[in-house]
């Protein structure tokens with residue numbers, strides 16, 4: 001059954017400003033990425049940083065942030081209280097469709113997620129399905 005819904009809308013330039021101000025190799029950006037990104041996403045971050053890919057890094061951080069805010073909103077208060085960004089990640093299947101994975105995804109959880117970008121904006125919607133406890 002449907003147990004929760006969440007959405008988020010983010011100005012990508014907010015993230016871009018952080019990345020450009022701090023530089024891809026800055027310590028503060030690294031701390032920010034560690035706090036936000038799951039180890040799976042962190043590997044992508046390290047690869048993007050190595051290839052000096054600012055646009056890719058901004059896309060990774062903004063997509064990750066936006067999806068996790070939407071996941072957070074879809075959770076019940078008990079799980080929200082324990083929520084940590086870096087225990088969740090957004091992935092894309094072979095068709096490009098986004099999915100939500102991570103250490104705090106339960107056996108009974110099923111997250112449906114949709115993301116859209118337009119210019120400076122990114123938005124995500126998450127529908128959480130599962131079994132009522």
Ligand SMILES: CC(C)(COP(=O)(O)OP(=O)(O)OC[C@H]1O[C@@H](n2cnc3c(N)ncnc32)[C@H](O)[C@@H]1OP(=O)(O)O)[C@@H](O)C(=O)NCCC(=O)NCCS
Pocket residue numbers: 007008009035036069072073074080083085
């Ligand atoms: C509560 C939170 C989701 C609000 O998000 P935001 O980006 O500041 O603001 P948004 O405009 O996206 O969302 C605001 C809406 O969220 C909704 N909202 C507030 N608390 C909520 C909650 N606990 N669960 C679900 N939705 C919530 C409300 O509808 C609110 O709008 P309203 O007051 O007009 O009804 C966010 O501030 C938060 O606490 N996130 C937790 C995740 C976290 O730990 N972030 C830190 C990064 S390390």
